[in-house]
Amino acid sequence: MSFDIPDDRQYLESHEWALETDDDTVRVGITDFAQDELGDVVFVELPDEGDDLSQEAEFGVIESIKAVSDLYAPVGGEVVAINEELFNAPELVNDDPFGDGWMLEIDPADTDELANLLSADEYEAQVA
Amino acid sequence: MPLQTPPLRGIHDERGAKFTEFGGWDMPVEFDSIQTEHAAVREDVGIFDVSHMGQIHVTGPDATTLMQRLTSNDVTRLDVGDSQYATITDEDGLIIDDTVVYRLPDENGEATYLFVPNAGTDEATHERWISYRNEFDLEATVDNQTDEYAMFAVQGPNAPDLVDEVTDESLTDVDRFTATMATVDGVECWTARTGYTGEDGFELIVPASEAEDIWAQFDCQPCGLGARDTLRIEAGLLLAGQDFDLESNPRTPYETGIGFTVALDTEFVGRDALEAAREDGFDEELVGFQLIDRGIPRHGYDITNMDGRVIGTVTSGTMSPTLDQPIGLGYVPSEYADPGTTLQVVVRGQSKKARVETIPFIDTV
Numbered sequence: 468m469s470f471d472i473p474d475d476r477q478y479l480e481s482h483e484w485a486l487e488t489d490d491d492t493v494r495v496g497i498t499d500f501a502q503d504e505l506g507d508v509v510f511v512e513l514p515d516e517g518d519d520l521s522q523e524a525e526f527g528v529i530e531s532i533k534a535v536s537d538l539y540a541p542v543g544g545e546v547v548a549i550n551e552e553l554f555n556a557p558e559l560v561n562d563d564p565f566g567d568g569w570m571l572e573i574d575p576a577d578t579d580e581l582a583n584l585l586s587a588d589e590y591e592a593q594v595a
Numbered sequence: 596m597p598l599q600t601p602p603l604r605g606i607h608d609e610r611g612a613k614f615t616e617f618g619g620w621d622m623p624v625e626f627d628s629i630q631t632e633h634a635a636v637r638e639d640v641g642i643f644d645v646s647h648m649g650q651i652h653v654t655g656p657d658a659t660t661l662m663q664r665l666t667s668n669d670v671t672r673l674d675v676g677d678s679q680y681a682t683i684t685d686e687d688g689l690i691i692d693d694t695v696v697y698r699l700p701d702e703n704g705e706a707t708y709l710f711v712p713n714a715g716t717d718e719a720t721h722e723r724w725i726s727y728r729n730e731f732d733l734e735a736t737v738d739n740q741t742d743e744y745a746m747f748a749v750q751g752p753n754a755p756d757l758v759d760e761v762t763d764e765s766l767t768d769v770d771r772f773t774a775t776m777a778t779v780d781g782v783e784c785w786t787a788r789t790g791y792t793g794e795d796g797f798e799l800i801v802p803a804s805e806a807e808d809i810w811a812q813f814d815c816q817p818c819g820l821g822a823r824d825t826l827r828i829e830a831g832l833l834l835a836g837q838d839f840d841l842e843s844n845p846r847t848p849y850e851t852g853i854g855f856t857v858a859l860d861t862e863f864v865g866r867d868a869l870e871a872a873r874e875d876g877f878d879e880e881l882v883g884f885q886l887i888d889r890g891i892p893r894h895g896y897d898i899t900n901m902d903g904r905v906i907g908t909v910t911s912g913t914m915s916p917t918l919d920q921p922i923g924l925g926y927v928p929s930e931y932a933d934p935g936t937t938l939q940v941v942v943r944g945q946s947k948k949a950r951v952e953t954i955p956f957i958d959t960v
Contacts, residue, residue: 506821507630509914510891510921528943530891532629532914533821535943554889561628 470499472591473565477541477584479523480593484565485541485584488572493542493581496569497529497560500594505531508560511553513571518546520573522580527570529560540573542580548572601646602745602806612819618714618836620647623819632822633916636792640751641818644810645791649717649741650800651724652699654707657733662708665727666696667848667865669858670708673698678772678787682848682856683712683720684865688872689845691723692716692835693853695789697774709785709800713835717741727864745806749813750796750826755788758797761812762786766797771960779809791823793830793959825913828922831883831954837894838881838910838924847872850926852881852954879907880932883954885922886940888947892923897941898949906931909940915956922956923949 472478476486482501486494502508510530520526521543529536549571553559560568575581585593598621601607607614612623623644626632635641653662662670668681675698683692696710712720721739728735749758759766762777766786769775774787777799785800801809824834833839833853839846848857849872859870886892892912897905912923923940931938936951 506625507628507916510889512889530914532825532916533624535891535893 470503470594471565472498472500472587472594474587476565477581477586478590479539479541479584481539483539483541485581487581492547492572492574493544494569494572495526495541496564497538498590498594499564501536502561502564502568505529505534505536507532508557511557511560511570513549513553514546516546516549520544520546522583538570541584542573542575543577544573544575546571547574599647601644602803603644603646603810606807606810607644607817610817612817615820617820618647618716620714622647623817625819625821626817629819629821629825630916632816632818633825635816636751636794636818636822636826637917638752639816640749640753640757640796641816641822642810642813643748643750643818643823644745645748645798645823646745646803646806647714648746649712649714649720649739650709650744650746651712651717651721652707652709652738652740653724653735654702654705655735656705657728657735658708659706661724661728661733661735661737662696662710663861664731664863665724666694666710667857667863667869668696669861670696670698671861675700676773676775678774678789680853680856682853683723684848684863684869685841686865686868688847688865688868689841690839690848690851691841692720693833693839693856697785697787699785700776711746716835743803744800745803746798746800747810747813748790748792748796748798749815750790750792750794752795754794754796757813757815758786758799771795780805780812782809784809791830791832792826793832793955793957794826795960824911825916828911828913828924829915829917829955829957830959831924831956834911844910844926846881846926847877849873850877850879850881878928879926880929881910881924881926882932883922883924883952883956884938884940884949885920885952885956886947886949890940890942890945890947891921892940892942892949898925898927899939899941899946900931901937901939903939903946906938917957922952924954
């Protein structure tokens with residue numbers, strides 16, 4: 468089975484992606500591989516706007532019918548937006564993990580941290 | 596120890612199934628998605644490979660006596676083709692396993708039985724039967740046929756029609772909890788109107804060598820253990836090793852809510868202890884509950900009262916695909932067991948409010 472791994476963003480080994488947006492925030496979600504492994508997502512727990520995160524800190528929890536998994540921040544900084552749609556429609560993570568299934572946006576404290584993340588090629592090598 | 600594989604492991608793999616270890620078997624957990632498979636069974640029909648279930652065949656002049664002494668229900672109530680839910684208990688009346696006992700057509704004029712122990716317990720159960728037979732000098736042949744047979748469950752409101760189409764014989768007269776030999780693709784299969792989903796349907800015990808051809812006759816949604824688990828929790832049906840377990844969660848049939856499997860007017864291992872348990876009463880009961888706060892109860896989570904005192908443990912839990920609500924099963928002291936009682940479940944350190952519900956959570960056949 469092959470999975471989408473868009474090359475416009477970067478990845479954590481723990482299967483989160485990070486996408487720099489036009490307004491200098493970093494949008495975060497989980498990968499196609501991760502949503503497929505989890506199966507039907509039925510619950511997402513996210514931080515509050517204004518919370519501060521450090522890189523690779525737990526920021527929430529995702530639950531499918533069969534599994535529970537922690538979520539980790541690709542970069543540190545302040546949470547400036549969360550995708551509240553997921554509270555009512557957690558299946559968006561399955562349907563569109565790189566788009567409508569996004570989880571939060573972080574105003575990064577240190578953009579240099581992005582250099583620690585995996586490229587699409589490096590992530591693909593991990594899940595292949 | 597290598598995992599046992601069902602005869603159709605390769606077929607499932609080609610179909611794109613994901614697999615999981617269950618009771619020492621490498622079984623398909625998901626073919627498409629649990630929600631898709633679950634909905635197919637509630638609304639239409641789905642087929643499960645349940646070849647991890649054991650098959651033990653008992654025949655001979657003392658077959659009835661042996662079955663009567665080692666299972667908690669009354670096998671003498673069974674006519675040919677009948678089935679019966681029973682437990683296998685130890686001397687203390689604690690559940691070792693639960694099982695379905697079928698009375699097969701007589702062999703050599705003697706009552707003959709097939710019973711289905713849970714995954715991974717067939718060898719120990721076979722040894723238990725042999726050991727008891729030898730100790731009490733009973734004349735019975737006990738044959739562990741788990742490797743010789745595959746088992747499929749075709750379940751859902753449209754399952755009877757589908758099975759009826761596939762078999763040479765008409766099965767419309769086969770009642771719930773009865774079974775008959777039926778021919779599929781030229782092969783005789785033991786075909787029982789039983790199942791583990793809360794829906795109508797049939798379970799077929801088929802020769803392993805013919806399993807592939809028989810599976811292919813059923814043009815419907817293949818379903819894995821994931822959907823089987825969500826379906827059985829909604830139906831309030833027990834999972835061995837979770838909702839009872841002789842080592843980690845020893846329970847009597849009474850605490851577990853299956854006292855109807857205990858026939859105290861028969862002689863079986865554990866009978867005296869169970870009579871005493873029934874007279875003395877029991878402190879804890881298995882209840883169903885629904886989480887009112889956001890979160891999903893999982894096996895092993897603490898149950899507390901509203902003051903935060905731990906009073907029990909979640910034994911099974913899931914997000915119910917049918918109800919779209921988080922539901923679970925667990926043991927609590929009897930004073931907390933009435934439907935409507937408010938409890939809390941500790942989900943990753945946070946107390947979530949829950950309400951005791953009547954099980955099954957959904958209407959079942």
